[in-house]
Amino acid sequence: MKNLYLIAYLDLKESIRAKWFIVYSFVFGGLIALFFIAGVTESQVMGFSGLSRLLLMYIQITIVILPIFILITTVRSISGDRDSHVLEYMLSFPISLKQYYWGKVLGRFITVYIPVLFAMIIAIAYGSFKGANIPWGIFFLYTGLLFSMSSAFLGIAFFISSFVKSSEIALGIAFFIWIFLLSFIDIALISLMMQERVNEGLVIFIALINPMEIFRVAAISLFDPELTVMGPVAFYILDLMSQGVFVFISIIYPLMLGLLFAFLGYKIFEKKDLV
Amino acid sequence: MIKCSNLTKKFGSNISLNNVTCEFHKNESIALMGANGAGKTTLIRSILGYYHPDSGSVKINGFDPVKNRVEVLQNISFVPQLPPPIKLNLDELMQYISIGAKIDKQLIMHYANEMKLDITSNLHKSFFTLSGGMKQKMLIAISLAKKSDIIIYDEPTANLDPKARDDFYKLLNENEDEKVLLFVTHRLEEVKDLVNRQIYMDLGKVVSDEKF
Ligand SMILES: Nc1ncnc2c1ncn2[C@@H]1O[C@H](COP(=O)(O)OP(=O)(O)O)[C@@H](O)[C@H]1O
Ligand SMILES: [Mg+2]
Numbered sequence: 076m077k078n079l080y081l082i083a084y085l086d087l088k089e090s091i092r093a094k095w096f097i098v099y100s101f102v103f104g105g106l107i108a109l110f111f112i113a114g115v116t117e118s119q120v121m122g123f124s125g126l127s128r129l130l131l132m133y134i135q136i137t138i139v140i141l142p143i144f145i146l147i148t149t150v151r152s153i154s155g156d157r158d159s160h161v162l163e164y165m166l167s168f169p170i171s172l173k174q175y176y177w178g179k180v181l182g183r184f185i186t187v188y189i190p191v192l193f194a195m196i197i198a199i200a201y202g203s204f205k206g207a208n209i210p211w212g213i214f215f216l217y218t219g220l221l222f223s224m225s226s227a228f229l230g231i232a233f234f235i236s237s238f239v240k241s242s243e244i245a246l247g248i249a250f251f252i253w254i255f256l257l258s259f260i261d262i263a264l265i266s267l268m269m270q271e272r273v274n275e276g277l278v279i280f281i282a283l284i285n286p287m288e289i290f291r292v293a294a295i296s297l298f299d300p301e302l303t304v305m306g307p308v309a310f311y312i313l314d315l316m317s318q319g320v321f322v323f324i325s326i327i328y329p330l331m332l333g334l335l336f337a338f339l340g341y342k343i344f345e346k347k348d349l350v
Numbered sequence: 351m352i353k354c355s356n357l358t359k360k361f362g363s364n365i366s367l368n369n370v371t372c373e374f375h376k377n378e379s380i381a382l383m384g385a386n387g388a389g390k391t392t393l394i395r396s397i398l399g400y401y402h403p404d405s406g407s408v409k410i411n412g413f414d415p416v417k418n419r420v421e422v423l424q425n426i427s428f429v430p431q432l433p434p435p436i437k438l439n440l441d442e443l444m445q446y447i448s449i450g451a452k453i454d455k456q457l458i459m460h461y462a463n464e465m466k467l468d469i470t471s472n473l474h475k476s477f478f479t480l481s482g483g484m485k486q487k488m489l490i491a492i493s494l495a496k497k498s499d500i501i502i503y504d505e506p507t508a509n510l511d512p513k514a515r516d517d518f519y520k521l522l523n524e525n526e527d528e529k530v531l532l533f534v535t536h537r538l539e540e541v542k543d544l545v546n547r548q549i550y551m552d553l554g555k556v557v558s559d560e561k562f
Contacts, residue, residue, distance in 0.1 A: 081449050089437050160434040164489075167398055167430075168451040169423040349400040 078170050082178025083185070086152075090186040095148050100190040102144075106136060107194045111201060126202040127210045133198070134217055134294045137191065138287060139257065141221070142228045145187050146249035149232035151242040152179055153344065158242055163350040172349075176341050180233055188225045192218060216322065220290055223330040227286040230333030230340070237340035238347065256287045279311045286329040293325035351375060351500060351530050352397060356406035359392055359554075366392040368554035369406065376499075378561075379531040381541050384551035390534045391431060393551070394502055397532075398428060410500070424451070427493035431504040431534070433485035435478035440469055440488065443477055453496045461491035465517055482509035494521055501525075504534045519544060 090096050110129045153176075156162040166175065195217060203209055231252065239245040264282055267273050283289045296318060312321055352374040359367040366389045374380060382390050395401050396408050399415030399422060408415055415422040436443060448455045462469045467487040477485065486509045493501060507515050522531070522544060535541055538548070550558040 078450050081446065085438060085442055085446055088442060092437075160430060160432065161436050163395070163400065164428075164430055164434045164436065165446070166400070167423060167426070167428040168447060169420045170450045171420050346402075348402060350395060 076174075078174040079178040079181065082170070082175055083182035086179055086182030087185055090182070096186065096190075099144055099148065099187075100193075102140065103137070103190050103194040104197065106133060107198045110198075125207045126198065127213055129198055129202075130195070130210065130213050130217055131294070133195070134220070135291075137221065138224070138291055138294070141191060141224060142256070142287060143250070143253045145225060145228040146232050146235075146253055147246065149183050149187070149229055150235050150239075150245040150249040152183060153233065153236040154239045154245045155236075155242045157350060160350070166349055172345050173341070176233075176344055180229065180337055183233075184226065184229055187229060188222065191221050191225065195221075217294065219326045220293055223326045223328075223333070224286065224290050226333035227329035227336075228333070230336035230338075234336040234340035234343075237343040256285050261288075276311050283312075284328075286332055289325045289328060293322050296322060351411055352532075353409045354393070354396070354406070355409075357393075357396060357403055357408060358405045359396060359401055360404050365554050367396065367403075370554070370556055371406075372549070372556055372559065374500075374530045374532065376528055376530065378547050379541075379545040380533065380547045380549055381538060381545040382532060382534045382549050382551065383536065383538065384557075388551040389554040390551055391504055392554075394428075394504055394532070394534065397502065398423070398426065425498050426500045426502060427496045427498040428502045429486075429489045429493050429504065429506045431508075433477075433482065433489055433509075437476055437478060439474050439476050441473045443488075444469075444492075447492055447496075451496060453492070457495040458491050461494040461521065462488060464521055465491055465514065467491065483511060483514060486510055487514060490518055490521075494525060499528070500530045500532070502532045505536070506533075507535075507537075507540065515540065 107129075110132060153162070156165070166172075195214065199209055199214055232249065235245050235248050235252075239248065261282070264278050267278055283292070292312070316324070354370055354372050357367050357370045358365065368389075370389075370393065382393070384390055392401070396403060397410065397415060399408075399419045402416060410422045411425070413422050438446065444455050444458055447453050447458070459469055465487040467484055469488075472480065472484070477488070480488070486506065490506060493503070507518065510518065519541075531544070533541055533545065547559070547561045549556055
């Protein structure tokens with residue numbers, strides 16, 4: 076375990092110094108700052124006000140950029156070290172592959188999660204300083220959603236990283252997965268729906284196994300527990316389960332997905348030639 | 351100590367090691383030679399357990415380096431052909447090594463000092479920003495501090511100036527007994543005094559093996 080923490084710690088230190096990390100933190104911190112400057116907290120739209128509104132906007136933007144950020148920065152972690160022969164040297168010490176791999180995963184997870192979380196905390200702190208009502212329920216739900224969302228994409232990124240030959244290809248695959256989950260699935264499903272031959276429940280089920288989609292729906296559901304914004308979709312979801320259960324699943328499912336992919340990545344890492 | 355039996359490793363259709371059988375014992379210093387692409391690095395990487403052989407096996411003190419990598423690597427020091435662009439600074443690199451491989455930091459400092467590498471003033475510089483020679487010296491210092499029974503150098507002197515080379519060979523001479531020292535080199539005259547066995551490889555095969 077000591078080695079695992081050591082590797083996580085060193086990876087974290089290394090990442091924090093990297094340029095991508097500075098850009099990454101700047102984007103999320105800057106986003107929150109921008110909302111404040113633009114007076115999002117002051118305005119009232121669709122019945123939500125102040126901080127809730129800000130957090131909803133934050134989450135809607137995060138849902139688009141967080142996955143691609145995580146994929147791009149992480150997908151090269153192992154394949155990049157392999158390319159540059161760093162792996163060849165670092166693994167010449169008596170450190171088990173398990174410790175090395177999961178140490179990297181842990182370090183990366185902390186690296187990508189902290190700035191996103193921090194931006195939310197800044198928003199809350201600033202809001203309370205301004206005397207706004209703190210929407211704690213929303214805050215904790217979003218913290219949880221972002222946690223499981225980060226782990227889902229981190230897992231996918233490590234999975235890709237474990238088998239891809241060069242880091243350029245890894246980047247290409249990462250980008251494809253992002254676009255695919257972001258829009259292709261939606262477009263495909265909408266066209267399926269329009270043909271009206273397919274069972275709607277099935278279409279919704281397919282939509283919700285997409286971690287980005289389930290995240291989106293869960294994020295909205297706190298503002299709109301009846302999911303009226305979702306129209307008929309809500310009927311299927313809430314018919315199947317209560318809102319509480321749905322939120323729970325929307326946190327657990329991406330987390331499990333991330334762990335599963337990370338684990339598959341580990342199995343490949345272990346089975347393949349290391350350099 | 352090291353035993354390769356009918357070791358074959360292919361990359362696609364390219365056979366990098368072709369049915370290699372060889373043993374390395376205690377108190378042997380081996381110069382491993384051969385043209386570029388002969389399979390020297392592949393042989394070394396197989397010993398380190400990086401490759402899954404297509405057939406045959408490698409055993410280090412009876413252990414399989416892939417399945418028992420921790421046990422095997424406890425006893426091996428390795429310096430690669432080119433120093434990799436590690437982003438950690440020297441302090442962090444030494445932390446990785448001292449905790450991960452239980453090597454005394456002071457000892458790394460000591461050998462670095464002997465190699466005329468000033469670690470203290472470079473402690474917070476990234477490893478990859480050091481000059482080629484400095485990197486090599488650092489890796490050599492680490493390899494010596496890691497009191498291993500098996501020391502493997504893949505062309506370690508490529509970036510060193512003549513003076514540093516002398517320091518290096520001097521340190522190796524002090525360190526040599528009871529060990530296996532495996533050198534990949536293109537300059538036999540340099541290591542002549544140090545080695546007692548010469549192996550030539552070509553096209554993935556051992557073509558000559560002399561002890562003296
Ligand atoms: N990872 C790899 N993938 C594909 N081919 C490789 C790989 N490693 C080595 N080879 C090939 O194996 C042969 C032997 O390479 P190598 O062991 O590096 O030679 P040497 O170290 O003697 O110069 C070369 O033809 C090289 O192209
Ligand atoms: Mg070579």
